[in-house]
Amino acid sequence: MKIPQQYRSKRFWRETGEAYLFLLPTLLVLGVFTFYPFVNAFVYSFYDIRTRTVPGPLIYSVAEEESSSWESFLSRGRIPPELVAVAEKYGSKPEDLWVRLRQKGRWVIKDEANQQEYIVTKEDGALRVYQAKTQWALEPVGWSNFRQAFRDPDFTKAIRNTVLYVGISVPATIILALIIASLLNQVMVGKSVARLAVYLPYITPVVAITMVWRWIYDRDVGLMNYLISSIARFFGANVSFFDWLDDARMALPALIIMNVWRFVGYQSIILLAGMMGIDREYYEAAKVDGASSFQIWRRITLPLLTPQIFFLAVISLIGAFKIFQEVLILFMGPGPQKSALTIVYYVFTKAFDSGHYGLASAASLILFAIIFALSLFQLTVLQRRVHYER
């Protein structure tokens, strides 16, 4: 093995030290919040993970003479005034407290606003108040999480919905963006106005813009149904109102229409930049040869845009597979009959609604496999051909 020459230079090692000092914050944060969780995503997929509320620091011991009064309060699901006073010292307001759990010799009091819990236990006849803490219990279960996921009809539904959504919305957006970019390429529009209109959907908070679409999709007084019925009436047809948000057949279309609208502007900007970068000489030559405008578009513009189109295809595929927020806000749930249940939605509810963290981890690995394959494809196959840094 040959040792590179530079390894013998003192300056190289001094620079190495300096470089790692410069990289320290970056590597620290990435290590803790990316690499470590990344490894754990695999590990946790093979565990059954549960949380338990266990006593944390002791904050109050109840005097013996008060014990019976405490117990009678707690057993009726009410909070002893002394406990309210103790909790107030730890930042809880009296009106937020309620007895969440009553077991034999153990009560859990929850502070709804601060999401803090207190545990009262009876040990050897004495009552003690603890601040609660969450304990994680991990138990290895082999492949059971994966089996459970694939046996769960909701999970297969989530995959099907996601694939359907991706399969329609990604090509639809790119084709529309191509048309829009071709149109924009021919005319000079008031640039700043068009730019604002095109970028706005892209930079505004998804939650806010999805709220607006929720309103647009309203069955009775929404703009969408009004416009559709107006247009239909103009052509002499009569259509019944679509129930965008409550009809299982309309949920995915509603999602797709909204997101095509959101991303088409950005994509046409990228494509337009690509079109303007194409050498004019090609067009001149084609015109001399008598090619029609459509032929020019089909035979020159389109092929020379392939790098941009591929780039957009990959990044929008990756983005589309991760769809979640829009579902949560648009339907305030997984959609009618879970018709808009997506992979990330499944992961989210399994973990944070029902506490099946292991199952959620296993399900999220599917997402990773898809995105990893797409990214690898982009890096290896496309990187050489795509040069989007003009």
Place this chain on the structure above:
Amino acid sequence: MPGKKGTAIYRIRRALWLFVVYVLVLFIVATMALPFFWMVSTSLKNKTDAMRIPPIWIPKPPYWENYPIAWNSAPFARYFINSFFIAIVTTIGEVLTTIFAAYTFAKMNFFGKNFLFNLLLGTLMIPGEMLLVPSFILVHRIGWYNTYQVLIVPWIVSVFGIFLLRQFFRTIPEEFWDAARIDGCSRVRFVLQIAVPQVRPGIATVALFKFVGSWNAFLWVLVMTDKVGLRTIPVGLRYFIMDIGTEYHLLMAAATMAIVPVILLFLFTQKQFVQGVARTGLR
């Protein structure tokens, strides 16, 4: 067959075609703008007018009361302060870490450089959604659940920003550093005083994207906190919808308030934005 250039037929056809294109472009711009227009329009109507069909496009007179009513029906002041605070601190933090990391990868030669670079590149393939569950458990274990730091610290590093800024640093000629070194300038001083001013547009782009990204962040905040006092605008909006249901005139007022800061920022920084998107594609 298209007419010959310069003939009357050619000119008429050309004019007609351009007219069609203009109409189409106008239609597209209108479609892009319509939901925003509709949002603002609804936010300025009272409840009965908001529910009217056929719709009232421009409410006369505008009903401004929705804004104070919406503002007071949820702790929006708190949400805004949180969003601004988190976005600003995260942006400053990211700019600092990114400057040094990007400079290191652009200009320094050190042991393990290629390996680290590829490692960083690899993180771009990890979907953040996959890290939610393990991060959630980690955050609980280190006691960061329901804190500001969990909303800030993990986001002060952006691999995407490092790659972007690295391209800018690479354009600085090597001679600058050589000259500075001979004059006894330390590396840190060189980076901050000489290199950074030359890559200002890159830093502006990185900062801008981070600010907007932080302002819009939703899932992480939703998962890592459940305290009202820690909610940011997007998460606050979600709970607002859950509380208020179908009072769309109020919801649209709230949505408008959430969007206005981003629009203002965009209007003032269009150049960086457009450059940034053209350069890399916003993620």
